[in-house]
Amino acid sequence: MASTDSGLHGERGGSQLPGNGAADDDLALDRRQLVRAAQLAAIERLAASLAHDLRNPLAVVRNTVYVIKRKLAKGETTQALEYLDLIDRELSTTDRMIRELVAMTRGEAPRRQPVELDELLAAARDRLPAGLRIQWTREGPGLTLHLDRDQFVQVFGNLFLNAAQAMGGEGGTISVRSRAGDEADEIRVIDTGPGIAPELAEQVFEPLFTSRKSGAGLGLTICRQIVERHGGTISVEPNAPGAVLCIRLPRAPFE
Numbered sequence: 001m002a003s004t005d006s007g008l009h010g011e012r013g014g015s016q017l018p019g020n021g022a023a024d025d026d027l028a029l030d031r032r033q034l035v036r037a038a039q040l041a042a043i044e045r046l047a048a049s050l051a052h053d054l055r056n057p058l059a060v061v062r063n064t065v066y067v068i069k070r071k072l073a074k075g076e077t078t079q080a081l082e083y084l085d086l087i088d089r090e091l092s093t094t095d096r097m098i099r100e101l102v103a104m105t106r107g108e109a110p111r112r113q114p115v116e117l118d119e120l121l122a123a124a125r126d127r128l129p130a131g132l133r134i135q136w137t138r139e140g141p142g143l144t145l146h147l148d149r150d151q152f153v154q155v156f157g158n159l160f161l162n163a164a165q166a167m168g169g170e171g172g173t174i175s176v177r178s179r180a181g182d183e184a185d186e187i188r189v190i191d192t193g194p195g196i197a198p199e200l201a202e203q204v205f206e207p208l209f210t211s212r213k214s215g216a217g218l219g220l221t222i223c224r225q226i227v228e229r230h231g232g233t234i235s236v237e238p239n240a241p242g243a244v245l246c247i248r249l250p251r252a253p254f255e
């Protein structure tokens, strides 16, 4: 970027344009180039993480097809059928990922339905990578929420994944605490990782903000988008030592 900048300034400096106009044009051009470079880098990161996430289920499908062929050759149809279920599950995962990406770019309107909080949490937990050494605790009442189930499975999935990543390979505890208020329900996701510094409490929701090498910096942005589309809020609360993410959802008028 630096060499392009100096080249541009040199060229313009040689022209006869007086005053600040040319300098302003240069600045605007530089800024557009910087923004474009940042956008391209963001798209590259997103494509890389998507390619990585899609490769796993596809590899499982390929291996499973191989196993099924062998089972069928030996006449073991019942086992072959079980393996087909595995393929079905993996295809659902890839399908969901693609739908999420599309939903994120389109910002789909919520399709609300009554959903039990605990069912939602279980579905979000199911989508975490296998083999994580996490303890789970659950406090507070079970709530019936009126929201877009798929979108909130994504919200809690993102929060759980962030917590798991923050706690690292050592394992740790994720607690979900619910509270039924008069006007709004509150759900807190608390972990025992290093936490989020108070000065980053807002920044973490900005698109492309990430401290992780392979992070796209979109997880919390998507969470906020979805929660706000439901008329709610999501924020980081101070805590020591772990992170606390609090979702507040207004009670629907018909409840």
Ligand SMILES: Nc1ncnc2c1ncn2[C@@H]1O[C@H](COP(=O)(O)OP(=O)(O)OP(=O)(O)O)[C@@H](O)[C@H]1O
Residues within 6 Å of the ligand: 049, 158, 162, 163, 166, 191, 193, 194, 195, 196, 204, 205, 209, 210, 211, 212, 214, 215, 216, 217, 218, 219, 220, 221, 243
């Ligand atoms: N539970 C948490 N504990 C500590 N830091 C967190 C936690 N959740 C989020 N963060 C911080 O906020 C940043 C942004 O999170 P976000 O989910 O938006 O993006 P990401 O996890 O980096 O990438 P991805 O797009 O893959 O989710 C993280 O990189 C991390 O620095």
Ligand SMILES: [Mg+2]
Residues within 6 Å of the ligand: 158, 161, 162, 215, 218, 219, 220
């Ligand atoms: Mg994330």
